Amino acid sequence: MTRPIIVALDFATKEEAVQFLHSFSEPLFVKVGMELYYQEGPSVVRKLKALGHAVFLDLKLHDIPNTVYSAMKGLAKLGVDMVNVHAAGGIEMMQAAKRGLEDGLAEGSELPKLIAVTQLTSSSEELVRSEQKSELSLRDSVLHYAKLAQTAGLDGVVCSSLEADMLRENIGDDFLLVTPGIRLTEGNHHDQKRVATPNLAKQLGSSYIVVGRTITQDKNPVAAYRSVQNDWERD
Ligand SMILES: O=c1ccn([C@@H]2O[C@H](COP(=O)(O)O)[C@@H](O)[C@H]2O)c(=O)[nH]1
Numbered sequence: 001m002t003r004p005i006i007v008a009l010d011f012a013t014k015e016e017a018v019q020f021l022h023s024f025s026e027p028l029f030v031k032v033g034m035e036l037y038y039q040e041g042p043s044v045v046r047k048l049k050a051l052g053h054a055v056f057l058d059l060k061l062h063d064i065p066n067t068v069y070s071a072m073k074g075l076a077k078l079g080v081d082m083v084n085v086h087a088a089g090g091i092e093m094m095q096a097a098k099r100g101l102e103d104g105l106a107e108g109s110e111l112p113k114l115i116a117v118t119q120l121t122s123s124s125e126e127l128v129r130s131e132q133k134s135e136l137s138l139r140d141s142v143l144h145y146a147k148l149a150q151t152a153g154l155d156g157v158v159c160s161s162l163e164a165d166m167l168r169e170n171i172g173d174d175f176l177l178v179t180p181g182i183r184l185t186e187g188n189h190h191d192q193k194r195v196a197t198p199n200l201a202k203q204l205g206s207s208y209i210v211v212g213r214t215i216t217q218d219k220n221p222v223a224a225y226r227s228v229q230n231d232w233e234r235d
Pocket residue numbers: 008010033117119120121122158159180181182190192210211212213214
């Protein structure tokens with residue numbers, strides 16, 4: 001069975017997010033990012049979980065290992081399904097994140113999937129070379145970070161769909177590849193640089209696609225969700 005689409009709830013308030021979700025008849029897999037979490041805090045996650053939605057808490061932690069450990073220990077208590085860090089924080093930081101989740105988990109709860117951002121889908125080859133001053137190409141940098149995440153014992157990474165086939169070849173099938181930067185057409189990419197359609201993402205090996213504005217800013221979000229779903233699920 002095809003995995004659910006992760007819908008990015010990039011709204012300023014809990015009320016807007018909940019109102020958006022009222023149009024759907026089924027529970028979704030939703031993503032709470034910095035915009036919503038920094039306004040509403042843990043209460044928004046509790047509300048979404050109470051409504052029956054699976055939650056990816058996309059806070060992209062990146063700090064010293066001790067701070068990330070403590071932050072993850074707190075987040076583990078929220079009962080989220082997926083959380084993330086930046087792989088650039090290094091193996092020790094990623095291992096601390098994992099330990100924090102394990103230590104903070106309420107008894108009987110399932111450990112959230114822990115994944116690491118490799119290179120943001122808004123980053124281009126040019127940015128990686130000239131602003132990050134990387135000696136590696138963007139694709140090699142994504143592979144490098146994915147290997148660090150694997151060494152640290154994480155469940156997977158965030159990357160663009162365009163690197164998914166390369167990661168599958170080098171890292172194997174037993175690793176989650178969560179891919180934002182999804183667009184249905186060649187139209188508006190907004191700030192995303194590395195984009196793919198849902199179906200291309202699937203063909204290249206994505207485990208989950210993350211879709212925000214294509215659905216949330218459409219005048220008929222449910223119809224937009226169904227279009228993404230049809231493209232993602234077709235062979
Ligand atoms: O590399 C990354 C990591 C996270 N994101 C997040 O995904 C969504 C994408 O939104 P769209 O509107 O579909 O572009 C957004 O919440 C980002 O914070 C990402 O795009 N790229």
